[in-house]
Amino acid sequence: MSIWKQFYKQSLTERLNRLVNGRYLNEKTATWLANNQSLPLEIADHMSENVIGTYGLPFGVALNFMINQKDYLIPMVIEEPSVIAAASYGAKLVRKNGGFTAHVSKRLMTGEIALLNVQTQNEANELTTWINAHKNDLLDVARSAHPSIVKRGGGPIDIRTHYYPQTEQTAAFFVLYLTVDTKEAMGANMMNTMLEAIDHYLNHYFHEHNLPYETLLAILSNYTTDCLVTVSTTISADTLTKQHLSGQWVAKRIALASQFAKTDTYRAATHNKGMMNGIDAIVLATGNDWRAIEASIHAYATKTGQYQGLTTWTYDETNQRLHGELTISMPIGTVGGSIGIHPSAKLAHQLLGHPDAKTLMTIIASVGLAQNFAALRALVSEGIQTGHMRLQAKSLAIQVGAQSDEVESVTEKLLQQPQLNQETAKQVLLNWRN
Numbered sequence: 042m043s044i045w046k047q048f049y050k051q052s053l054t055e056r057l058n059r060l061v062n063g064r065y066l067n068e069k070t071a072t073w074l075a076n077n078q079s080l081p082l083e084i085a086d087h088m089s090e091n092v093i094g095t096y097g098l099p100f101g102v103a104l105n106f107m108i109n110q111k112d113y114l115i116p117m118v119i120e121e122p123s124v125i126a127a128a129s130y131g132a133k134l135v136r137k138n139g140g141f142t143a144h145v146s147k148r149l150m151t152g153e154i155a156l157l158n159v160q161t162q163n164e165a166n167e168l169t170t171w172i173n174a175h176k177n178d179l180l181d182v183a184r185s186a187h188p189s190i191v192k193r194g195g196g197p198i199d200i201r202t203h204y205y206p207q208t209e210q211t212a213a214f215f216v217l218y219l220t221v222d223t224k225e226a227m228g229a230n231m232m233n234t235m236l237e238a239i240d241h242y243l244n245h246y247f248h249e250h251n252l253p254y255e256t257l258l259a260i261l262s263n264y265t266t267d268c269l270v271t272v273s274t275t276i277s278a279d280t281l282t283k284q285h286l287s288g289q290w291v292a293k294r295i296a297l298a299s300q301f302a303k304t305d306t307y308r309a310a311t312h313n314k315g316m317m318n319g320i321d322a323i324v325l326a327t328g329n330d331w332r333a334i335e336a337s338i339h340a341y342a343t344k345t346g347q348y349q350g351l352t353t354w355t356y357d358e359t360n361q362r363l364h365g366e367l368t369i370s371m372p373i374g375t376v377g378g379s380i381g382i383h384p385s386a387k388l389a390h391q392l393l394g395h396p397d398a399k400t401l402m403t404i405i406a407s408v409g410l411a412q413n414f415a416a417l418r419a420l421v422s423e424g425i426q427t428g429h430m431r432l433q434a435k436s437l438a439i440q441v442g443a444q445s446d447e448v449e450s451v452t453e454k455l456l457q458q459p460q461l462n463q464e465t466a467k468q469v470l471l472n473w474r475n
Protein backbone atom coordinates (compact mmCIF):
# COMPACT_ATOMS: atom_id res chain seq x y z
CA MET A 42 0.00 0.00 0.00
CA SER A 43 1.31 3.48 -0.85
CA ILE A 44 2.04 5.41 2.34
CA TRP A 45 -0.04 8.27 0.94
CA LYS A 46 -3.22 6.25 0.34
CA GLN A 47 -6.13 7.87 2.19
CA PHE A 48 -3.54 10.00 4.03
CA TYR A 49 -6.04 12.85 4.44
CA LYS A 50 -8.50 10.53 6.15
CA GLN A 51 -6.01 9.42 8.81
CA SER A 52 -5.76 10.80 12.32
CA LEU A 53 -2.83 13.08 13.04
CA THR A 54 -1.10 10.29 14.98
CA GLU A 55 -1.57 7.83 12.12
CA ARG A 56 -0.13 10.33 9.65
CA LEU A 57 2.94 10.82 11.81
CA ASN A 58 3.35 7.04 12.08
CA ARG A 59 3.21 6.72 8.32
CA LEU A 60 5.88 9.40 7.93
CA VAL A 61 8.06 7.56 10.44
CA ASN A 62 7.50 4.25 8.62
CA GLY A 63 8.35 5.95 5.31
CA ARG A 64 11.54 7.35 6.93
CA TYR A 65 10.50 10.95 6.35
CA LEU A 66 10.62 11.55 10.12
CA ASN A 67 12.42 9.86 12.98
CA GLU A 68 10.56 8.87 16.16
CA LYS A 69 11.97 11.81 18.11
CA THR A 70 10.75 14.40 15.60
CA ALA A 71 7.35 12.72 15.37
CA THR A 72 6.97 12.88 19.17
CA TRP A 73 8.13 16.48 19.15
CA LEU A 74 5.46 17.30 16.51
CA ALA A 75 2.78 15.32 18.34
CA ASN A 76 3.55 17.21 21.55
CA ASN A 77 3.28 20.53 19.75
CA GLN A 78 6.75 21.71 20.77
CA SER A 79 7.65 23.17 17.41
CA LEU A 80 8.88 26.56 18.63
CA PRO A 81 10.24 26.67 22.20
CA LEU A 82 9.66 30.01 23.94
CA GLU A 83 13.34 30.63 24.59
CA ILE A 84 14.03 30.46 20.82
CA ALA A 85 11.00 32.65 20.02
CA ASP A 86 12.21 35.19 22.55
CA HIS A 87 15.46 35.59 20.59
CA MET A 88 13.75 35.80 17.20
CA SER A 89 11.70 38.94 17.74
CA GLU A 90 11.06 41.69 20.29
CA ASN A 91 8.61 42.04 23.20
CA VAL A 92 7.74 38.34 22.85
CA ILE A 93 4.90 37.11 25.09
CA GLY A 94 4.33 33.67 23.56
CA THR A 95 4.19 31.85 20.23
CA TYR A 96 1.37 31.76 17.68
CA GLY A 97 0.55 28.38 16.19
CA LEU A 98 -0.47 27.59 12.61
CA PRO A 99 -1.23 24.22 11.01
CA PHE A 100 1.85 22.53 9.52
CA GLY A 101 0.85 20.03 6.81
CA VAL A 102 2.31 18.26 3.80
CA ALA A 103 1.16 18.38 0.18
CA LEU A 104 1.50 15.11 -1.72
CA ASN A 105 2.10 13.90 -5.28
CA PHE A 106 4.69 16.47 -6.37
CA MET A 107 7.10 15.33 -9.06
CA ILE A 108 9.50 18.08 -10.17
CA ASN A 109 12.25 17.45 -12.71
CA GLN A 110 11.54 13.71 -12.31
CA LYS A 111 12.10 13.81 -8.53
CA ASP A 112 9.43 13.16 -5.89
CA TYR A 113 8.86 15.71 -3.14
CA LEU A 114 6.79 15.89 0.01
CA ILE A 115 5.93 19.58 0.35
CA PRO A 116 5.84 21.17 3.84
CA MET A 117 3.15 23.86 4.04
CA VAL A 118 2.18 26.17 6.88
CA ILE A 119 -1.26 27.64 6.30
CA GLU A 120 -4.47 28.35 8.18
CA GLU A 121 -6.78 28.42 5.13
CA PRO A 122 -8.73 25.18 4.51
CA SER A 123 -8.49 23.53 1.07
CA VAL A 124 -5.08 24.89 0.08
CA ILE A 125 -3.05 21.76 0.86
CA ALA A 126 -5.80 19.53 -0.57
CA ALA A 127 -5.93 21.57 -3.80
CA ALA A 128 -2.13 21.64 -4.21
CA SER A 129 -2.00 17.86 -3.75
CA TYR A 130 -4.83 17.37 -6.25
CA GLY A 131 -3.24 19.68 -8.84
CA ALA A 132 0.09 17.89 -8.41
CA LYS A 133 -1.62 14.51 -8.79
CA LEU A 134 -3.05 15.43 -12.21
CA VAL A 135 0.28 16.92 -13.28
CA ARG A 136 2.12 13.81 -12.08
CA LYS A 137 -0.03 11.64 -14.37
CA ASN A 138 1.36 13.74 -17.22
CA GLY A 139 5.05 13.50 -16.31
CA GLY A 140 5.26 16.10 -13.55
CA PHE A 141 6.68 19.62 -13.51
CA THR A 142 9.74 20.80 -15.41
CA ALA A 143 11.46 23.73 -13.77
CA HIS A 144 14.69 25.73 -14.03
CA VAL A 145 16.31 28.83 -12.57
CA SER A 146 17.46 31.28 -15.24
CA LYS A 147 19.30 33.56 -12.82
CA ARG A 148 19.75 34.02 -9.10
CA LEU A 149 21.11 37.45 -8.25
CA MET A 150 19.76 39.99 -5.76
CA THR A 151 19.41 43.70 -6.47
CA GLY A 152 19.97 46.63 -4.13
CA GLU A 153 19.81 50.36 -4.72
CA ILE A 154 21.17 53.68 -3.56
CA ALA A 155 19.09 56.77 -4.34
CA LEU A 156 21.01 60.02 -4.91
CA LEU A 157 19.60 63.54 -4.61
CA ASN A 158 20.41 66.85 -6.29
CA VAL A 159 21.34 65.45 -9.69
CA GLN A 160 19.26 68.08 -11.44
CA THR A 161 19.91 67.65 -15.16
CA GLN A 162 20.35 64.85 -17.68
CA ASN A 163 23.88 66.18 -18.33
CA GLU A 164 24.80 65.83 -14.68
CA ALA A 165 23.28 62.35 -14.67
CA ASN A 166 25.35 61.39 -17.74
CA GLU A 167 28.54 62.70 -16.13
CA LEU A 168 27.83 60.83 -12.91
CA THR A 169 27.10 57.63 -14.85
CA THR A 170 30.40 58.00 -16.71
CA TRP A 171 32.24 58.46 -13.39
CA ILE A 172 30.49 55.44 -11.85
CA ASN A 173 31.25 53.25 -14.85
CA ALA A 174 34.91 54.33 -14.78
CA HIS A 175 35.10 53.55 -11.04
CA LYS A 176 32.93 50.44 -11.11
CA ASN A 177 35.73 48.14 -9.97
CA ASP A 178 36.57 50.45 -7.05
CA LEU A 179 32.92 50.53 -6.00
CA LEU A 180 32.61 46.75 -6.32
CA ASP A 181 35.78 46.42 -4.21
CA VAL A 182 34.21 48.62 -1.53
CA ALA A 183 31.21 46.26 -1.51
CA ARG A 184 33.47 43.17 -1.41
CA SER A 185 35.46 44.55 1.52
CA ALA A 186 32.24 45.26 3.41
CA HIS A 187 31.21 41.56 3.36
CA PRO A 188 34.27 39.47 2.41
CA SER A 189 32.83 36.15 3.66
CA ILE A 190 30.34 35.92 0.76
CA VAL A 191 33.24 36.44 -1.69
CA LYS A 192 35.04 33.53 -0.01
CA ARG A 193 31.91 31.45 -0.60
CA GLY A 194 32.20 32.16 -4.34
CA GLY A 195 29.61 34.95 -4.44
CA GLY A 196 29.64 38.70 -3.87
CA PRO A 197 28.96 41.87 -5.83
CA ILE A 198 28.67 41.33 -9.59
CA ASP A 199 27.70 44.56 -11.30
CA ILE A 200 26.58 48.17 -10.95
CA ARG A 201 24.23 50.03 -13.25
CA THR A 202 22.49 53.39 -12.99
CA HIS A 203 19.17 55.00 -13.86
CA TYR A 204 18.03 58.60 -13.85
CA TYR A 205 14.51 59.81 -13.02
CA PRO A 206 14.28 63.51 -13.96
CA GLN A 207 12.27 65.85 -11.77
CA THR A 208 8.51 65.95 -12.41
CA GLU A 209 5.75 68.22 -11.08
CA GLN A 210 5.18 65.81 -8.20
CA THR A 211 8.62 64.32 -7.57
CA ALA A 212 12.23 65.40 -7.14
CA ALA A 213 14.94 64.12 -9.49
CA PHE A 214 16.43 60.77 -8.42
CA PHE A 215 19.63 59.21 -9.65
CA VAL A 216 19.80 55.53 -8.76
CA LEU A 217 22.76 53.19 -8.45
CA TYR A 218 21.72 49.52 -8.64
CA LEU A 219 24.02 46.84 -7.27
CA THR A 220 23.61 43.15 -8.19
CA VAL A 221 25.01 40.56 -5.81
CA ASP A 222 25.39 36.81 -5.93
CA THR A 223 24.26 35.94 -2.40
CA LYS A 224 24.76 32.18 -2.94
CA GLU A 225 22.49 30.21 -0.58
CA ALA A 226 21.20 33.26 1.34
CA MET A 227 18.35 35.59 0.47
CA GLY A 228 21.00 38.15 1.28
CA ALA A 229 19.10 41.18 2.58
CA ASN A 230 21.58 41.84 5.35
CA MET A 231 24.72 41.25 3.34
CA MET A 232 23.31 43.41 0.53
CA ASN A 233 22.44 46.23 2.93
CA THR A 234 25.93 46.09 4.46
CA MET A 235 27.50 46.42 1.01
CA LEU A 236 25.16 49.22 -0.04
CA GLU A 237 25.84 51.22 3.09
CA ALA A 238 29.59 50.91 2.46
CA ILE A 239 29.17 52.25 -1.10
CA ASP A 240 26.85 54.94 0.28
CA HIS A 241 29.61 56.17 2.65
CA TYR A 242 32.22 56.02 -0.09
CA LEU A 243 30.05 58.11 -2.44
CA ASN A 244 29.16 60.73 0.18
CA HIS A 245 32.83 61.05 1.06
CA TYR A 246 33.74 61.50 -2.62
CA PHE A 247 31.00 64.11 -3.19
CA HIS A 248 32.12 66.04 -0.13
CA GLU A 249 35.81 65.93 -1.12
CA HIS A 250 35.02 67.19 -4.61
CA ASN A 251 32.50 69.83 -3.60
CA LEU A 252 29.72 68.13 -5.54
CA PRO A 253 26.13 68.94 -4.46
CA TYR A 254 25.01 65.29 -4.61
CA GLU A 255 24.04 63.28 -1.53
CA THR A 256 22.55 59.87 -0.87
CA LEU A 257 18.94 59.55 0.31
CA LEU A 258 18.82 55.86 1.21
CA ALA A 259 20.48 52.53 0.49
CA ILE A 260 18.52 49.25 0.67
CA LEU A 261 17.93 45.89 -0.95
CA SER A 262 15.10 45.86 -3.50
CA ASN A 263 12.33 43.30 -3.30
CA TYR A 264 11.72 43.70 -7.05
CA THR A 265 14.12 40.89 -7.94
CA THR A 266 14.13 40.79 -11.72
CA ASP A 267 17.48 38.97 -11.72
CA CYS A 268 16.24 36.11 -9.55
CA LEU A 269 13.86 34.15 -11.76
CA VAL A 270 12.46 30.64 -11.91
CA THR A 271 10.32 29.07 -14.63
CA VAL A 272 8.12 26.01 -14.23
CA SER A 273 5.93 24.34 -16.83
CA THR A 274 3.75 21.31 -17.40
CA THR A 275 1.79 19.83 -20.29
CA ILE A 276 -1.42 18.03 -19.46
CA SER A 277 -3.44 15.79 -21.71
CA ALA A 278 -7.05 17.01 -21.91
CA ASP A 279 -8.26 13.49 -21.00
CA THR A 280 -6.84 13.98 -17.52
CA LEU A 281 -9.34 16.77 -16.98
CA THR A 282 -12.44 14.75 -17.77
CA LYS A 283 -14.72 14.68 -14.75
CA GLN A 284 -18.14 13.06 -14.61
CA HIS A 285 -20.21 14.68 -17.37
CA LEU A 286 -17.56 17.34 -18.18
CA SER A 287 -15.31 16.71 -21.17
CA GLY A 288 -11.62 17.29 -20.55
CA GLN A 289 -11.31 19.31 -23.76
CA TRP A 290 -14.06 21.65 -22.64
CA VAL A 291 -12.36 22.15 -19.25
CA ALA A 292 -8.92 22.65 -20.84
CA LYS A 293 -10.23 25.31 -23.25
CA ARG A 294 -11.87 27.15 -20.37
CA ILE A 295 -8.69 27.03 -18.23
CA ALA A 296 -6.83 28.71 -21.12
CA LEU A 297 -9.60 31.34 -21.32
CA ALA A 298 -9.44 31.94 -17.56
CA SER A 299 -5.71 32.49 -17.91
CA GLN A 300 -6.33 35.06 -20.67
CA PHE A 301 -8.95 36.75 -18.50
CA ALA A 302 -6.38 37.14 -15.69
CA LYS A 303 -4.06 38.89 -18.18
CA THR A 304 -6.89 41.26 -19.11
CA ASP A 305 -8.80 42.21 -15.95
CA THR A 306 -6.88 43.47 -12.90
CA TYR A 307 -9.73 42.52 -10.54
CA ARG A 308 -9.32 38.92 -11.61
CA ALA A 309 -5.51 39.11 -11.88
CA ALA A 310 -5.20 39.98 -8.17
CA THR A 311 -7.34 36.99 -7.16
CA HIS A 312 -5.67 34.68 -9.69
CA ASN A 313 -2.27 35.54 -8.17
CA LYS A 314 -3.62 35.38 -4.61
CA GLY A 315 -4.71 31.81 -5.22
CA MET A 316 -1.27 30.94 -6.50
CA MET A 317 0.29 32.68 -3.49
CA ASN A 318 -1.79 30.49 -1.15
CA GLY A 319 0.57 27.67 -2.02
CA ILE A 320 3.72 29.74 -2.42
CA ASP A 321 3.35 31.54 0.92
CA ALA A 322 2.65 28.27 2.71
CA ILE A 323 5.92 26.62 1.64
CA VAL A 324 7.86 29.88 1.93
CA LEU A 325 6.66 30.21 5.52
CA ALA A 326 7.32 26.53 6.29
CA THR A 327 10.90 26.83 5.06
CA GLY A 328 11.56 29.84 7.30
CA ASN A 329 11.78 32.33 4.46
CA ASP A 330 10.59 35.95 4.55
CA TRP A 331 7.13 35.63 3.01
CA ARG A 332 6.61 39.42 2.95
CA ALA A 333 9.65 39.68 0.70
CA ILE A 334 8.28 36.97 -1.60
CA GLU A 335 4.81 38.55 -1.68
CA ALA A 336 6.32 41.97 -2.52
CA SER A 337 8.61 40.47 -5.13
CA ILE A 338 6.02 38.41 -6.96
CA HIS A 339 3.29 41.06 -6.99
CA ALA A 340 5.82 43.62 -8.25
CA TYR A 341 6.85 41.13 -10.95
CA ALA A 342 3.19 40.85 -11.98
CA THR A 343 3.40 44.48 -13.18
CA LYS A 344 6.40 43.90 -15.46
CA THR A 345 4.43 44.63 -18.64
CA GLY A 346 3.16 47.91 -17.18
CA GLN A 347 -0.17 46.33 -16.24
CA TYR A 348 -0.72 44.09 -13.21
CA GLN A 349 -1.48 40.66 -14.69
CA GLY A 350 -2.07 37.04 -13.77
CA LEU A 351 1.33 35.37 -13.68
CA THR A 352 0.55 31.87 -14.90
CA THR A 353 -0.09 31.27 -18.59
CA TRP A 354 -2.24 28.35 -19.76
CA THR A 355 -2.64 27.62 -23.48
CA TYR A 356 -4.64 24.87 -25.11
CA ASP A 357 -3.44 23.05 -28.20
CA GLU A 358 -6.72 21.78 -29.71
CA THR A 359 -5.05 19.64 -32.35
CA ASN A 360 -3.08 17.58 -29.85
CA GLN A 361 -5.56 18.12 -27.04
CA ARG A 362 -2.88 19.28 -24.66
CA LEU A 363 -3.04 22.01 -22.05
CA HIS A 364 0.27 23.76 -21.40
CA GLY A 365 0.86 25.71 -18.20
CA GLU A 366 3.82 27.96 -17.54
CA LEU A 367 4.91 30.29 -14.77
CA THR A 368 7.93 32.56 -14.53
CA ILE A 369 8.32 34.42 -11.26
CA SER A 370 10.90 36.09 -9.12
CA MET A 371 11.77 34.02 -6.07
CA PRO A 372 14.33 35.55 -3.71
CA ILE A 373 14.40 32.78 -1.11
CA GLY A 374 17.34 31.31 0.78
CA THR A 375 18.30 28.03 2.42
CA VAL A 376 20.41 29.75 5.08
CA GLY A 377 20.13 33.00 7.03
CA GLY A 378 17.26 34.77 8.77
CA SER A 379 15.26 32.34 10.90
CA ILE A 380 15.98 29.31 8.69
CA GLY A 381 18.68 27.83 10.90
CA ILE A 382 16.94 28.90 14.11
CA HIS A 383 13.29 27.84 13.86
CA PRO A 384 13.06 24.08 14.52
CA SER A 385 10.03 23.67 12.20
CA ALA A 386 11.83 25.47 9.38
CA LYS A 387 14.74 23.05 9.82
CA LEU A 388 12.26 20.17 9.65
CA ALA A 389 10.72 21.59 6.45
CA HIS A 390 14.16 21.62 4.78
CA GLN A 391 14.72 18.06 5.98
CA LEU A 392 11.36 16.90 4.53
CA LEU A 393 12.38 18.41 1.19
CA GLY A 394 15.73 16.59 1.29
CA HIS A 395 17.79 19.76 1.97
CA PRO A 396 17.55 21.27 -1.52
CA ASP A 397 19.93 24.08 -2.45
CA ALA A 398 18.45 27.54 -3.07
CA LYS A 399 18.00 27.05 -6.83
CA THR A 400 16.23 23.72 -6.32
CA LEU A 401 14.04 25.24 -3.61
CA MET A 402 13.06 27.99 -6.08
CA THR A 403 11.91 25.30 -8.55
CA ILE A 404 9.93 23.49 -5.84
CA ILE A 405 8.15 26.65 -4.66
CA ALA A 406 7.28 27.74 -8.20
CA SER A 407 5.86 24.25 -8.90
CA VAL A 408 3.65 24.53 -5.84
CA GLY A 409 2.40 27.88 -7.21
CA LEU A 410 1.58 26.37 -10.60
CA ALA A 411 -0.15 23.34 -9.02
CA GLN A 412 -2.22 25.61 -6.79
CA ASN A 413 -3.26 27.81 -9.69
CA PHE A 414 -4.07 24.79 -11.86
CA ALA A 415 -6.30 23.22 -9.20
CA ALA A 416 -8.10 26.52 -8.60
CA LEU A 417 -8.69 27.19 -12.32
CA ARG A 418 -9.85 23.63 -12.97
CA ALA A 419 -12.47 23.95 -10.25
CA LEU A 420 -13.44 27.55 -11.11
CA VAL A 421 -14.19 26.89 -14.78
CA SER A 422 -16.10 23.66 -14.07
CA GLU A 423 -17.98 22.91 -10.84
CA GLY A 424 -16.87 26.11 -9.02
CA ILE A 425 -14.78 26.16 -5.88
CA GLN A 426 -17.49 26.09 -3.26
CA THR A 427 -18.34 22.41 -3.73
CA GLY A 428 -14.84 21.39 -2.72
CA HIS A 429 -14.65 23.99 0.03
CA MET A 430 -17.98 23.12 1.61
CA ARG A 431 -16.79 20.27 3.83
CA LEU A 432 -13.80 22.24 5.10
CA GLN A 433 -15.97 25.31 5.65
CA ALA A 434 -18.46 23.23 7.61
CA LYS A 435 -15.62 21.82 9.71
CA SER A 436 -14.28 25.32 10.45
CA LEU A 437 -17.76 26.45 11.44
CA ALA A 438 -18.19 23.46 13.75
CA ILE A 439 -14.91 24.31 15.51
CA GLN A 440 -15.79 28.02 15.65
CA VAL A 441 -19.05 27.36 17.49
CA GLY A 442 -17.30 25.16 20.04
CA ALA A 443 -17.48 21.56 18.79
CA GLN A 444 -14.87 19.43 20.61
CA SER A 445 -12.51 17.01 18.78
CA ASP A 446 -14.86 14.04 19.22
CA GLU A 447 -17.83 16.10 17.98
CA VAL A 448 -16.27 17.84 14.95
CA GLU A 449 -16.77 15.07 12.37
CA SER A 450 -20.41 14.33 13.30
CA VAL A 451 -21.37 18.01 13.53
CA THR A 452 -19.68 18.61 10.16
CA GLU A 453 -21.73 15.79 8.58
CA LYS A 454 -24.98 17.20 10.00
CA LEU A 455 -24.03 20.72 8.90
CA LEU A 456 -23.48 19.55 5.33
CA GLN A 457 -27.09 18.39 5.23
CA GLN A 458 -28.33 21.91 6.09
CA PRO A 459 -29.54 24.21 3.32
CA GLN A 460 -27.29 27.03 4.58
CA LEU A 461 -23.87 27.12 6.21
CA ASN A 462 -23.57 29.86 8.82
CA GLN A 463 -22.75 30.28 12.49
CA GLU A 464 -26.39 30.31 13.57
CA THR A 465 -27.07 26.97 11.86
CA ALA A 466 -23.81 25.55 13.22
CA LYS A 467 -24.74 26.53 16.80
CA GLN A 468 -28.15 24.90 16.38
CA VAL A 469 -26.69 21.71 14.90
CA LEU A 470 -24.16 21.46 17.75
CA LEU A 471 -26.90 22.00 20.33
CA ASN A 472 -29.11 19.32 18.73
CA TRP A 473 -26.15 16.94 18.55
CA ARG A 474 -25.41 17.41 22.26
CA ASN A 475 -29.03 16.88 23.21
Ligand code: NDP
Pocket residue numbers: 189190193223224225226227228229230231232261262263330333374376377378379
Ligand atom coordinates in the same frame (compact mmCIF):
# COMPACT_ATOMS: atom_id res chain seq x y z
P1 NDP B 1 21.62 36.65 7.23
O1 NDP B 1 21.92 38.02 7.71
O2 NDP B 1 21.31 35.63 8.26
O3 NDP B 1 22.88 36.21 6.33
C1 NDP B 1 23.06 34.95 5.80
C2 NDP B 1 24.09 34.20 6.60
O4 NDP B 1 24.21 32.89 6.10
C3 NDP B 1 25.43 34.87 6.53
O5 NDP B 1 25.83 35.13 7.84
C4 NDP B 1 26.33 33.81 5.91
O6 NDP B 1 27.54 33.70 6.58
C5 NDP B 1 25.58 32.54 6.16
N1 NDP B 1 25.85 31.51 5.16
C6 NDP B 1 26.21 30.24 5.45
N2 NDP B 1 26.36 29.51 4.33
C7 NDP B 1 26.08 30.34 3.29
C8 NDP B 1 26.04 30.15 1.89
N3 NDP B 1 26.34 28.98 1.32
N4 NDP B 1 25.70 31.21 1.12
C9 NDP B 1 25.38 32.38 1.66
N5 NDP B 1 25.42 32.63 3.00
C10 NDP B 1 25.77 31.61 3.82
O7 NDP B 1 20.45 36.62 6.20
P2 NDP B 1 20.26 37.37 4.84
O8 NDP B 1 21.40 38.30 4.54
O9 NDP B 1 19.97 36.31 3.84
O10 NDP B 1 19.00 38.26 5.11
C11 NDP B 1 17.74 37.67 5.26
C12 NDP B 1 17.02 38.32 6.42
O11 NDP B 1 16.93 39.71 6.20
C13 NDP B 1 15.61 37.82 6.56
O12 NDP B 1 15.40 37.56 7.92
C14 NDP B 1 14.76 39.00 6.12
O13 NDP B 1 13.54 38.98 6.79
C15 NDP B 1 15.60 40.17 6.50
N6 NDP B 1 15.43 41.45 5.81
C16 NDP B 1 14.66 41.61 4.67
C17 NDP B 1 14.56 42.83 4.05
C18 NDP B 1 13.74 42.95 2.80
O14 NDP B 1 13.27 41.96 2.27
N7 NDP B 1 13.52 44.14 2.27
C19 NDP B 1 15.26 44.00 4.58
C20 NDP B 1 16.06 43.72 5.73
C21 NDP B 1 16.14 42.50 6.31
P3 NDP B 1 28.80 34.59 6.22
O15 NDP B 1 28.47 35.97 6.66
O16 NDP B 1 29.88 33.97 7.01
O17 NDP B 1 29.02 34.50 4.75
